[in-house]
Amino acid sequence: MPRPREFDETTAVEKAMHAFWEHGYEGTSTQDLCEATGLGRSSVYNTFTSKRALFGRSLAHYTGTQLDKRQAILDGPGTAAERLAAVLGSTIEDDLEEHRRGCLVVNTLAELGVPDDEVGAALRADTDRNLTMFTQCVREGVLDGSLRDGLDPADVAEYLLSTTSGLRVMARRGSSRKSMHAVADLALSAITR
Amino acid sequence: MPRPREFDETTAVEKAMHAFWEHGYEGTSTQDLCEATGLGRSSVYNTFTSKRALFGRSLAHYTGTQLDKRQAILDGPGTAAERLAAVLGSTIEDDLEEHRRGCLVVNTLAELGVPDDEVGAALRADTDRNLTMFTQCVREGVLDGSLRDGLDPADVAEYLLSTTSGLRVMARRGSSRKSMHAVADLALSAITR
């Protein structure tokens, strides 16, 4: 009975995400979002309520795809050490391909911190899922012998997350691929046998 | 002959810096800057030309004091490894004392990247000075035996800078002091003998 949508909601979120990723939250106007998504103002507000809510959706979409990709690598073949190396390598390549926009999560943390709303919730959820994934992989690495004995999986998970954040900032700085790989190699050398 | 200033320029820059640090570049309005500095709009524009120029001044002031502090630690007593540990420890404590605002440099990199103006120049200068300082200290560490043989000082410098950036993002995430120290310890373990 109602008039149907003329656009795909997920596609719109994805386009909005790229706009936010490129210019940051404050740096993206509602006008920018209309142009990026191809929607009129009415459609944007009718569908997503507010700029902030659309940002929350965009952020959740970003973390979802990013975490799925990371999880797929960690669920793949190889020793734990090899899989962790693959995650860092993939992070570096993504950073370089994305035209130095860095990581939307890290950029948002830097710009907004962890606000007390849906945006902060998405950030917290991303942190938790990353730490859980890394912790599990480190446990496996201690068992399969590719990682050192006596490592605290939770600490190493924090260390790996911090390392990826550092790489993301490097990308934003304009560092070379070579430097980024050197950093990843050094970081891994602290935990591999 | 001219009417004298009623305020101290450096003090004003410092207050503006804290405003930018707290809310980011886009998130700080010229009105916020007037209130933070206690100056009228005319004085702000008469003295600093534009919001962006004042941001450049604020950023340069921040990097200057931050680098001086870091340099003082690296010029202090102890082995190179001990001094590097002190730098990371000091970074962590600063992060926690600063009410989780993170690092103005990292926040700015995340928000703006490296723009092609005075702001970008300040960011590049900060990166260069950090890398130079760390590189020198690593060289000393290889000589005094506190760091491993065969390390590439330039690579390790990038690694250390990336580690501090990662710690800064952790602070923004709300991580615990304990986690941050665990990360710093792990990071150092990769390069200490």
Added chain:
DNA sequence: CTGATTTTGAACTGAACGATACATAACCAG
């Protein structure tokens, strides 16, 4: 005291901000 010079405060500029109002258009069950 005067006059050249600069700072200061208040009012103001046009543009852009996020968000809304509302008439019109499009759909489909009945």
Added chain:
DNA sequence: CTGGTTATGTATCGTTCAGTTCAAAATCAG
């Protein structure tokens, strides 16, 4: 075809944005 419902486009809301204008105030060399 009609009526109920939602989507859309346009025009607009009041506010805030970065930055300017300008007269009044303050200084001190002469």
